[in-house]
Amino acid sequence: MFRLALRLTVAGGREAWTRLAAIVLAVTVGVCLLLATLAGINGVNAQNARYAWLETGFTPETHRPVADADGLWWQILADTFDGKVIGRIDLAATGAHSPVPPGIAELPGPGEYYASPAMSRLLHATPAAELGDRFPGHQVGIIGDVALPAPDSLFIVIGRTPAELSRTGLADEVTAIATTVPSSCSGDECAIGVGIDENGMILVLSVVALAILFPVLILIATATRLSAARRELRFAAMRLVGATPRQVSVVAAVEAAAGALAGTVLGFPLFLALRDPIAAIPFTGAPFFPSDLSLSLADVLLVLIGIPLAAALVARVALRRVQISPLGVTRRVTPRPPRAIRLVPLLAGIAELGYFTAAGPPKTTQHQTLAYATGFALILSGLMIAGPWLTMLAARIIAARSRRPASLLAGRRLADNPRAGFRAISGLVLALFVTSVSVGVITTLIAAAGPSGGNSAGATLQQNFGHAARDGQFVSSVPSIPAGTLARLDAIHGVAGTSVIHSNPTFQPDPSVRRSGAPLGPPQAQLPGVALCSDVARTPAIGRCAPGADVVAIGTGFGNGAGRKSTADKAIWPAVDISPAMLEQLPVSALVVQTDGSRAALESARTLLEKEFPSRFVPDTISAMSAGSGRLLQAYKQLSNVVVLVSLPIAGCSLAVAAAAGLAERKRPFSLLRLTGAPIAMLRRVLAFETVVPLLLTAVVSIGVGFLAAHLFLRAQLDQTLQPPGLQYYVIVCAGLVVALGILGSTLPLLRRVTGPDAARND
Template sequence: MIRLGARLTMTGGREAIARLALIAIAVAIGAGLLLTTIASLNAVHTQNDRYAWLETGFVAQAAQSESTTDPLWWELQPDYYQGQLIGRVDLAATGPDSPIPPGIKALPEAGEFYASPALAELLAATPADQLGDRYPGKQIGTIGATGLPSPDSLIIIIGHSAADLSQSGHARQVSSISTTTPAECDGGCAALVGIDSNGITLILSVVAVTLLFPVLIFIGGATRLSAARREQRFAAMRLIGATPRQISVISTVESCIAAAAGVLLGLGLFYAFRPMLASIPFTGTTFYTSDLSLTVTDIALTVIGIPAAAAIASRIALRRVNISPLGVTRRATPRPPRAWRVIPLIIGIAALGYFAYFTDIGASKDTGAQVAAYLSSILVIMAGLVIAGPWVTMVGARLMARRAQRPANLIAGRRLADNPQAGFRAISGLVIALFVGSLIIGVISTIVSNNAAGAADKIGSTASAGTLVYRFSSADPDALATSVPPALLDDLAGIPGATGVSVLRRVASAQPGPGTSVVSCAQLAGTPAFGRCPAGAETVKIDTNYGGAVVEQGSTMADTVWPDAGLSVSQLQSLPISTIAVGTDGTSAAVERARTILTLEFRENTAFPPQTLEEFKARASKMLNDYQQLANVVLLMSLPIAGCSLAVSVAGGLADRKRPFSLLRLTGTPLALLRRIVALEAVVPLLLSALIAASAGFLTAFLFLRAQMGQTLQPPGTSYYLLVGVGVVISLAVIASTLPLLKRMTGPETARND
């Protein structure tokens, strides 16, 4: 029977070959998306592993391998250039057996350095006073891929003598290079340098699961192409003596051949597009192409799993034939879905409404209880959307049929109302994806909108991007310095584009680190991003807020008029310095020259590099941007997948109904009318489900924001509507591409031959 099934599949005429090709293409697209998601997760872990050596000195020595007898002096510091993070490693060998970081062949001597290829290009293209002067010595080579998380990584390894580097307050001796990744260092990670892949893996896993539903529905719909025609053929075989087992074997062989061909094609598509996929910065930076790899297990599960799923779907589709060979002709309208299907959706929304209006769960310190409450409610809403989908489709179809003024609307509405489960099945995955995407974007848009960002201090504004801040750490040995070298102030003030320098001094009663400081009003006028003085004040108290939280609810410094400190300028000179702020016109040259001067002057005094206010905030906003970017990916990919699923359903429906359509054409029904009927049957569930899913997502976002943060939902940006609009247009175009089949499949010869 296996040979017979293969023969029927491969030599069944043009219809069989066309069905085989359509199934294979559909499975290839689905398999390609699944393989891409799996490879992306693998790439995140691989990239994170190459950050491990940068954790040297920050993790427990026991977690470091390859211990040597000659320790290595090691100091890791972050640096910035135009908002790009640079990892700076200063090291010095104490003997010939000192450990060597990955990516270089030998340790650099004093006055030598290795740079990553991207940083080497940047150094060559940038004036030395804006970047190169920060790094002493000459370049003797580049860091290899084994020591770089990404082709775009900006990393430099600078050699020193052991006598010099041992005098640094931040250098430490290490006996081995770390193999502990940032995801494993349990809070003891290097500040600013490296990523924690756990959070990114969680995000990608959510995306994978969200995309999995529409992809699996797409594959399942493809394997059911021409289901009615196949049922008739297999019923005829039953009538001449074939057993249910034999029919099942033939059906399984047919489905497995098409699915296997599709999986192989999907593998080819994945490897063909892998270089382009590697350039997508899922983690904020690009990947090496080789990072997007698949294990033997990944490939085996895909190659075996998808054909197996296709075989199961085929067996389920033929259950009527197995019951009775006459069951195919005894068709009846399925029972219509009942209104009770909306109850789970109502329960989920009501639960979130209870948390939003009748509890103070957002003020609770019990994070576990919050996660359980919100997650359970959202999962119930997601399940409710899928359960209520057929009933909503039926109601919409009946309404369309009741108000129909054209034959196409009436026929399409009646057909959808008779079998709304089939109409909704193809786009049920879209409902989940669009719901999740709208929920995430609604929450992120509101947080960004409500974050304290005055007109003069928004991310990207001149004041925020042009104000450079250098903070003294409480651990610095010279943190109690009370004076700044006059030459330094002259150098900073002499930079073209500089508007002023403010020296903030720590109030004696203030806690170490950012907090209450005092500054003279004459200096504050040159750095307006730090606020203003009241009339007549000589000095003011400032509660410094550099941002950096995911949710910012305080007012910005730029909008604040600070209270009089009651001190004279001369009295300030005895207070310790906490911060030096340099105001510029926001040009890259001015900012980077000021950064270079401050770095060279104070490199030994703090572990925090000079940063602009924009850079302080950008690290926190990056998390929001990553969430929003991945939500956009979900939206942009889910809508076309839903369109493809509908297109497959349309093509299968045309194949199943080509005889009645042919008879309608013979009786004088215009071809345009038939096309309108088919289009309406596909478009109505798509648009109706997209509208309901998006509305449910925004309603859920509204209730969550009110319950957790006491904020009001803000409308999403234009990009959301553009993404949804583009996705819908692509979906409609895919559906429209199937309509020309109607003319071929409904000619007079079809009515004669069938």
């Protein structure tokens, strides 16, 4: 039976070979994308594992005594250059047996440093006053890839003396280098991008995997059903001459699995050929090393066995009418119409997300991942299950109200077999749902972070000093700013002015004010800083003084964290009863530097401040501080772009395959219609109606459900309300629909060729 099945696979001449080639091509593309998805998940894990050594000092394992190991002073800080994050690690060995971080052969001595390849190139290409002067000493080597999360990672490991680091108050003495993979980030770790927020990334990747896998599986299933109706007739004929149901099942499975197996095998070299360009896509915010996009043995076996097996199962399901009776296909019994019960999975998925909106999200990340992945999986499955019912509903409405032959024929054909009509556009429906969810969530997150501080915020540096004590009062580490420092800042080309913000002695911190928003005391008593109006006038990004004031109370949290907008540039600060002479006696809480926004001015001022005031918190622009979680949002935005760019082409391929298959399978009835006098133009309108009607209807439903799911997710997980997407989203949707209609239109010229008189013969 296997030999017969293989012969039947290519029986039929050019048509059979064309069908087989189409199946192989479609499965090859689908398998390549599936492998890229699996490798991408493995790449995220590999990338995050390379952040482990940066956990040194934050985990207990690095402080436990280690036999024959000397202590190592370790200080990790975040730095910034031209919007890029630099991880700075200062080290000081206390003996010959101090632990050595990965990626370097030996610890750098005082006055020496190692740099990552990207950092080394940046140092050599940038004037020292803008970057190199921040780091004492000279370069002695390159940090190896084993310590770098990404090819473009900016890291520098600087050698210092134990006396220098022990006095900073920022360093820890450790006896080992951390090997624990970070599961989340906080403090300095987040500042230098110590991993990705793995909890959030796992949650997003779970949805991304589902979003890409569903269209891929639809593409493969659509491809393996090519000429399914023609094969059903052949198998029914085999049953009539004595073939058993089991023999027919074997032939069908082998015939379907042969093309799928060939496509699966070819998908692996295609993935390997595309691995380098795929690795360059920064869908976590940073590109991958190509070697990170690897496949485990389980991944290989899952794809290599699962895809041909799925193809065989599809063929088995397609033959259910032949299994019941060998005359079932010949008689063309109309299948039972779908019922409204098909809406249950879709409603169940929406109800699950709605439940967590009302009750709150689960407590742990694992439970959140399971809950939301289950909800989105139910919705994705529900769209596929409910699609035929929606198609039948639209077809019956069209057939009942039709006044033209083309729309009447299309409506009745769709009502007769809505499953086949929906199957052709199912991939695009899922792609539109995925696009709506991705764009809706990302648009809302970016809108919540929002632009900050007007145009001048990106040109204004802020250096904070000290920290908040337990009683809420601000404790400054800088009593005053030397006049020489201010003069050197003013001398930098592009620096327009500086503002020195001192601690407000009348500041009255109270947690209840922050919780309830109720006023407490005069307005100036609620602001932590005070500043000269002559200084404030030179730095417009932090607002302006009330008319007639010499000294004003001012807020210092211009970059006020993730998910909030800074509007300090519009603030009018109230006067405070402090003389300029008294102001000079108060400790400094912040220094603001206004520049013209050029890279040279910003980075030269940043370099000077870092040299003058070494601190855990490096100066940054007000807009960057307000962004807070902007880097994580950019990672999510990259993921959203990947989902959109991958799912739409997959859906287009599915539509092309389904359109060609549908045309080939219906050439005999169309030929009979032509013989009875139906013009070719009318038949083309029938084909157009059969695709356009379910496409537009289910597209509207899919987009609406996508926005609803995004809103429920945002309310449950982030307590945010869905923000409408911008013009780009509608352009993408319209472009996708236009391309889909273009694909449909490209198949219409084939109608004349495949519906000649010879196609009307009985097989």
